[in-house]
Amino acid sequence: MTVLIIMIPMALLLGFGFVVAFIMSMKSGQYDDLDTPAHRMLKEDSNGRTHHE
């Protein structure tokens, strides 16, 4: 069962990795505002000219 010696830390590392990734992104504020991004992405780009109405 030597393989478990590799596996246990690996498994924990995986869980840890996901959680850390999630918490890091949360702390940076990625999840603070989950309404505006959906609106923001709808902004149309201007084709070839940066003019304003």
Added chain:
Amino acid sequence: MNQLAPQQLPCLHCLALTSAHDQLCCSGCRFIHRGGFSTLRDIVSVDSLYDQEGIRQVYNLSQNPAQPMYRLQIQGLQCSSCVHILEDLPLFLNSVITARVNFANGELLIETSQDHSLGLILKYLDSMGYPAQLLKENELADAQNTQEDRALLARLAVAGACAGNIMLFSVAIYGGLIGETAFTFNGISLLLFLPVLLYCAQPFYRGAWNALRLGYLTVDVPLVAALWLSFSASLFNWWRGSGNVYFDSTAGFVFFILLSRWFLRTSQRRWGHSGFSKQILKDSIFEIERIGEQKNVLASQILEGDVTLVGYHQRIPVDGLLMSQRAVLDTSWMTGESVPRALDANMAVHAGDKVLSDSVLFRATSNVQNSQLAQSLRRVEATSLSSSTRMSLFDKSAQWLLLAVFICSGLILLLGPWIFGLSWDDAFERCIGLLVVACPCAIAFGGPLAYGISLKRALEKGIVIRSADVLDRVLECKNIVFDKTGTLTLGQFELVRQTPASIPDWMKEIILELEKKSHHPVADAFRKSWQSTSRIELTDVTETPGKKVFGLYKGRLYSVQTHTSENSSLCVAFLQDEEILATFEFEDTLREEVPSLLAKLEKSFTLNILSGDRTARVKNLLPHLGVSFAEAHGDLSPQDKSRWIRNNPKSLMLGDGINDVEALSQAHVGILVQGPLAKGLNFGSAYFMQPGLESIKDLLNIARKNRRIVHHNLFFALVYNITAGVAAVSGWIDPLMAAALMPLSSLLILVSTLRVSR
């Protein structure tokens, strides 16, 4: 069921459905539609007050002097275009470096260059159709909420990851893995369970402790018990190498329950901030004279003794003594009185009064912290905080169910060996099985979810609800109590009667000309009723604010002055020299939707009016309302109102003024209707974002539907608990069953609950 307004058309700019008359859904779309930023090129006149260093300091949230940062509360965010146009601000204003909208909170965060002009930015936003208010940093409650939100989210993430991993290992065992590897796999599950037990479950411990301390049973108590019992049993069984291990299902239910609580938490919108006395009137800037020196300061910077100038339509920030000879003030916030009051020099003015005459000078006798207004608000906040932990219907019903489960499992453990001839070992396994399977999940999951969805739905209808239990309390109310001014009525006067019945045009013209410069509500009402042709010119027009206005025309003296009337509404007379030619009576305008709405509400509630306005005016209004009222009182002080509310415990009260807040905060359900101060304040049970009272109908519908779903969920939980309970007692529940039943029951609850949103 289509509850949409009859005519909803796609917005001409962004295609979001709108019922606005010009078919443009929001200010942003309107702004772009009529030409966008290019129309703002010529803004030059700017309120320079905001650009004084002292004032900037107050609002600047950034530590970095090179890049100041401001937070603004924006009104009128409707659609995606609003986000786009506001975030485009840096492209058109030199001084704005970044702009980010928070759509849900209605906020705009801007970073500016050092040489920015706050006044220009505010003016820009205003011209775009987004009146903005600067927010200050000291909103600790808000920052704390973000912290708590994030903490709960972190717990949720950890629970999810651990539960998922535990599942992976336990599934292998259900799949037939045995022996040493199985033992190790269960050991890993145990390791992964520890963070769930010690970190993720903390909110349950806190909840259970609070409940026990206060002597009642919430869902947290059995939850904690089940958690620890199943943990200890699993630990014991794992160690001795036989018996059942429940790490997977236990971690799973912790995750599910945290999920539903997080959902509920994010659905309960917080509005207003603590420290509201700073919030209210916070944004105004005043010109003061202090020890001979003139300067502009914020309301919060006014000290006792400062001579303060308050402009037309501004609100007085602190209590004080009038220094101007005369002033007309709208005191309806504080008193509920609809008719403006005229004051002479040296009379007391109060924070919150609105100036209706030209600028007024007064000497401050308080600062914003200790004005009567602030003190009364502070009292209100204290009471509303202490009463904020009420149990929801769901919790109350659930506790009996839980108690039953507990007693059952206790009985099995104690009596199983005697009555059913079980071994102690077997009895123990079955007791744990019952606790894990039958006990908390369906209940702890279904409740918050149903309430959360209802709250979200209410928000979509423009109703902000402070806490979930409001939905229950609304349905317990027997009485509905209305404030009059600003709630049933608009707080604006209109001309309702005149003698003689027909007024010749020349008279109208003279009256309009006399009132041309007046800010008195009467003048507004005249202007609204009659078209001015303005051919004539009066000389020597003089106004004694609140009393009379007179002038000369073709050598004769004409005047409009206050007059007493039988009906005691606001009444004025028109005089030629000393002779009365006509009299006019005014009434506070009734909201359009009120009569039909009251007719509906009358069926299920006793209706009442509590007003700070004159009794006679209340009486005058009654015939227009078309329904009978149990009680209708006028001339009530704020204390009278709250006394009435205390004597009638099951009351739902709607109001909009400071004079209502004490009563509102004590009412079973206190609702602030949209008004100038509603959103800034931190009390009451709910707040209507849309003008008018139509929202009360939506609120009642949502509450009723919520109750129905909650009942269904409870019924389901009952059936499920009995079934699963019997199965557990009979020894049919093994860990695999538990692991399957747990998410299955949650899924059923979820499906049942999602009906709320339809």
Added chain:
Amino acid sequence: MNNTNSPQTEVIRYDDQVVRWFLLAMIGWAFAAFAAGLLIATQLAYWQANFNLEWITFGRLRPLHTNAAIFAFAGNAIFAGIYHSSQRLLKARMFNDTLSRIHFWGWQIIILLAAITLPLGYTQGKEYAELEWPIDIAITVIWVVFAVNFFGTLWRRREKHLYVALWFYIATIVTVAVLHIVNSLEIPVSMTNSYPIWGGIQDALVQWWYGHNAVAFFLTTPFLGLMYYYVPKAVNRPIYSYNLSIVHFWALVFIYIWAGPHHLLNTSLPEWAQTVGMVFSLMLWAPSWGGMINGLLTLRGSWHLLVTEPIVKFFVGALTFYGMATFEGPLLSIKSVSSLGHYTDWIVGHVHAGALGWNGLLSFGMAYYLVPKLWNTELYSKKMANLHFWLALSGVLLYYTSMLAAGITQGLMWQDIDASGRLVYPDFVETVTRIVPLYWVRAISGLIFFVGYLIMVYNFYKTISGAKEAPRDAEVRVPVKNFAATSDGEGHRRLEGLATIFTVLTVIAVLVASVISIYPIINVNQYVQMDKKVTPWSPLELAGRDIYVKEGCYTCHSQQIRKLDFDVVRFGQPSTIEESQWDHPFQWGSKRTGPDLSRIGKKYPDLWHYRHMINPREIVEKSIMPSYSWLVNHKTDFLGLRRKLSVLHQLGVPYDAETIANADIVAQKEAAVIAEQLAKEGAPSGLENQQIVALIAYLQALGQKGTL
């Protein structure tokens, strides 16, 4: 005061040229994918359509079809969408134009090489990973170029929040890299040949961990990203619930990676590993449907667009098929359902509901959205687009229903055992001829889909050639980036660093997850009972096995008898882990158009095989198998055997040094014996150097190597 053109802002011009290229490449390669598909569909209905040409027989074209569909059509669609949407979501031009161009041309060259090598029979014999090692390396290099280009753009972004689509892209890029590398670990024998380092059950697990996740991370996550971008764009509505989309992402990424073993249900894989695969596959249903509902509800209040806008039609169609396929997938990973559906055309139908319905319709919708925008013009004909939609929809539906019917019909016939315990349909070919009419229906459905595609091509041709002005790249004006203005460590720089940290963590997570999910590989010795000795293939058998792989026999024949009664009654004792332990690559197969071959050895005389390979219908009248007459003309590569054996020896196959050194001579001796036997039985003499003899040697050895 001049408010416009302030010095605080700058203009960013997007690289839309590369998007146009990828889009055109997608449309162009789609022709190859669809045409090949149409041809092989016809071959199944009408074997004559193999034209007796080795390069276009089913076994060689089927890998070309799948590779073209996945990597050429879907791949270019993904790249077009990612390059287009990421620049806009990040408010930044792609990191480096040269990298973009290397990515584009590199990818097209890879596809071209695939289109050349696969018909020539250069294959690794692993589904969706058939390409030989030099191309594998090229894929790795190009993928890294893409990754650097993408993460560079992420690094330089002007928008702090990462929109959910980008998370899906990140997961795609990272995971596909890991999958590709792990599954392609191989040792070259020559420029055109190699053996995977995994063998037998290890290879099976790695392959299906890869195969499943190729579907997950090449055909699902990137397309979900595209969906989260283009659906809101098309209806100009924010996504129904942004919260839900985040949950969708995390749940999907976490669960998907574990589901691979569901491709190996009822096989010799340890029971508990099968259960893990089954349970996690079932769990996938929830997030998948969450995503579908989120996409569909985005249209609430805009359902009228479904009538007027072809783009919306395509997207709604795509989402519906996504929902259907993600419901059916978990269903098929229930063991009992799998026992009916596995190896049948039901799986083929399921896959096409996903590939044509979900990936196809979404890509078309995206193309209809992008072409007019990128070429600065209007779509030539909405009517044609609508017609395309209806043709595509009816094509997929007809395809799916015909294959569902075919699969279940055949599956039930295989299972049918009468009261006396005997098969009701003992002749395998009987179960095939029964569904040939449905193969015709499928070919017609493919034609309908193909016609729709041609209409789209014509529509786009007219659209682009009718454009009044030259295409122009889009621009965006953004505030000048000001790094100096970072305050108290919470500023831009830190936020931007986050993307990198996130990526590193995702790499670690995926790596670790991968190691765990292929844990039985490392642990496999525990299950392989070494006392049950299995001898490796003899040199000639190995040469024959390589021909078996080269001709793509595994696309129609399995070598895995499941632990199911009806499998055992029909084909013999269940396959064991030991039997295939020396197989590099494993050839368990995933489809039984013909019977299982695990125990075919010594069942028939050599001449039977000879005649059957030359003309299958001479032996089995109704057979739909192509003729392999060229095997009589091609010579066996004896000389290469030494190198092959030594490579396998390196991988742990127990060949002794003497056999390796004399591999060619040993093989030739074996061949002579078989050729003599064939000649005795009535075949032409002098076949000893021909491939047919090597193949017969291999076939006759199947099931004869181990102790049962």
